[in-house]
Amino acid sequence: MTRLLSxxxxxxxxALALAAPLKAQDASEAAEAYAPQKVVYHLNEAGGxxxxxxxxxxxxxxxxxxxVGADNLDLRVVMHGDxxxxxxxxxxxxxxxxxISGLKTEGVRFLVCNNTLxxxxxxxxxxxxxxWPEDIVPSGVAELAKLQTEGxxxxxx
Amino acid sequence: MTRLLSxxxxxxxxALALAAPLKAQDASEAAEAYAPQKVVYHLNEAGGxxxxxxxxxxxxxxxxxxxVGADNLDLRVVMHGDxxxxxxxxxxxxxxxxxISGLKTEGVRFLVCNNTLxxxxxxxxxxxxxxWPEDIVPSGVAELAKLQTEGxxxxxx
Amino acid sequence: MTRLLSxxxxxxxxALALAAPLKAQDASEAAEAYAPQKVVYHLNEAGGxxxxxxxxxxxxxxxxxxxVGADNLDLRVVMHGDxxxxxxxxxxxxxxxxxISGLKTEGVRFLVCNNTLxxxxxxxxxxxxxxWPEDIVPSGVAELAKLQTEGxxxxxx
Numbered sequence: 001m002t003r004l005l006s007x008x009x010x011x012x013x014x015a016l017a018l019a020a021p022l023k024a025q026d027a028s029e030a031a032e033a034y035a036p037q038k039v040v041y042h043l044n045e046a047g048g049x050x051x052x053x054x055x056x057x058x059x060x061x062x063x064x065x066x067x068v069g070a071d072n073l074d075l076r077v078v079m080h081g082d083x084x085x086x087x088x089x090x091x092x093x094x095x096x097x098x099x100i101s102g103l104k105t106e107g108v109r110f111l112v113c114n115n116t117l118x119x120x121x122x123x124x125x126x127x128x129x130x131x132w133p134e135d136i137v138p139s140g141v142a143e144l145a146k147l148q149t150e151g152x153x154x155x156x157x
Numbered sequence: 158m159t160r161l162l163s164x165x166x167x168x169x170x171x172a173l174a175l176a177a178p179l180k181a182q183d184a185s186e187a188a189e190a191y192a193p194q195k196v197v198y199h200l201n202e203a204g205g206x207x208x209x210x211x212x213x214x215x216x217x218x219x220x221x222x223x224x225v226g227a228d229n230l231d232l233r234v235v236m237h238g239d240x241x242x243x244x245x246x247x248x249x250x251x252x253x254x255x256x257i258s259g260l261k262t263e264g265v266r267f268l269v270c271n272n273t274l275x276x277x278x279x280x281x282x283x284x285x286x287x288x289w290p291e292d293i294v295p296s297g298v299a300e301l302a303k304l305q306t307e308g309x310x311x312x313x314x
Numbered sequence: 315m316t317r318l319l320s321x322x323x324x325x326x327x328x329a330l331a332l333a334a335p336l337k338a339q340d341a342s343e344a345a346e347a348y349a350p351q352k353v354v355y356h357l358n359e360a361g362g363x364x365x366x367x368x369x370x371x372x373x374x375x376x377x378x379x380x381x382v383g384a385d386n387l388d389l390r391v392v393m394h395g396d397x398x399x400x401x402x403x404x405x406x407x408x409x410x411x412x413x414i415s416g417l418k419t420e421g422v423r424f425l426v427c428n429n430t431l432x433x434x435x436x437x438x439x440x441x442x443x444x445x446w447p448e449d450i451v452p453s454g455v456a457e458l459a460k461l462q463t464e465g466x467x468x469x470x471x
Contacts, residue, residue: 034296034299034303037299037303037306044471060237060297060298061298063299064298064299064302067272067295067298067299068302080374115380139377139381140377141377141469142351142382144469145348145351145353145378146348146349149349149467153301153311155199156199156313191456192460194456194460196459220429221459223429224429310468311468312356313470
């Protein structure tokens with residue numbers, strides 16, 4: 001190719017690039033903005049008997065999924081101390097059950113501290129909503145540290 | 158170099174190192190103590206109508222800058238949920254405006270969650286103090302995770 | 315060693331490994347579950363005049379040690395702002411003193427923010443329980459960031 005021809009080719013390529021639809025570029029940037037994330041949410045506060053105090057946290061998690069995409073997100077909730085109250089309140093609260101089950105459907109895992117269960121004499125099966133053996137971790141705080149050591153980032157909602 | 162010569166050279170180098178002034182060494186250690194930092198502060202709690210509840214957090218940030226040095230610090234504040242109340246309270250509060258503007262002068266960025274703006278029908282321009290389009294992030298919690306994934310460390314004041 | 319002999323040696327070694335008591339294997343797995351951790355706890359809230367509000371945090375830390383093992387854990391508590399109230403309350407509270415001293419025996423370090431001491435005119439020796447010069451850091455928040463930058467993970471109890 002002569003020098004003139006390659007200059008022309010470059011000019012055409014540049015023109016084509018500039019003409020690319022802006023929307024597509026925006027979408028690509030948005031996808032790039034929130035790359036895959038591993039996140040642990042720390043829940044250890046009381047939410048009231050009706051569990052209303054937990055709704056902002058559950059709402060945060062849903063917004064987090066909406067922003068990043070369920071496929072891009074490994075999100076775990078570690079509950080200990082008063083934070084276990086979420087699953088106690090949910091036991092008799094269909095709205096909370098719906099929110100929690102919805103998040104589980106999108107891949108969120110709710111992990112419960114065994115130290116709290118033993119210390120407060122809570123029976124996971126009888127007293128908490130939808131807890132399975134694999135959801136119980138020996139220590140909530142040690143689990144928070146372990147997950148972060150493995151690359152999860154921390155958010156206290 | 159012969160073995161003898163290199164032993165002598167090592168002895169001289171060691172003596173020079175030991176003779177280095179203590180002050181300089183201390184200063185170097187102090188500078189080393191707080192090496193460059195990337196930090197994200199998480200603000201999602203209410204601070205009262207007058208915003209007085211936000212002053213400790215703003216004070217923490219100023220102390221952080223004083224300790225590390227503005228040039229050594231990339232500090233961002235992510236506000237969502239009730240935390241956006243800081244910029245609502247500042248809208249009519251000159252003291253808060255002064256604190257926020259002062260921190261901005263030192264490089265602090267205040268980022269606002271768009272989910273919160275939409276959900277609470279907050280108009281950034283009309284209702285918040287000094288928010289620009291580049292200060293609005295799609296999701297506060299996803300931004301907290303993104304920044305940490307990029308090497309920012311997390312502080313909830 | 316001939317090929318035959320080394321095959322026999324390998325077989326014996328494998329048999330011995332498989333015959334190892336199950337308990338030992340379990341313990342090894344448990345130890346693996348919580349590999350060595352470096353953790354910083356952030357304390358900046360008030361705990362009441364009697365310091366009762368600090369007990370859950372101290373309890374969390376003890377549970378953390380129990381789960382991971384003191385030898386596996388480098389755990390620091392950074393106190394600033396109202397969080398320094400822990401050591402103020404402990405000054406005249408033997409129960410808190412016992413809890414704090416017990417944790418120190420297991421390697422926990424309690425670090426105090428000098429900005430808070432100066433700002434609130436607190437005399438570490440006269441007003442706080444068992445604080446030594448090496449326990450005082452220039453800035454609590456900068457220390458939180460420094461430790462995380464050095465690989466500590468963050469927990470706000």
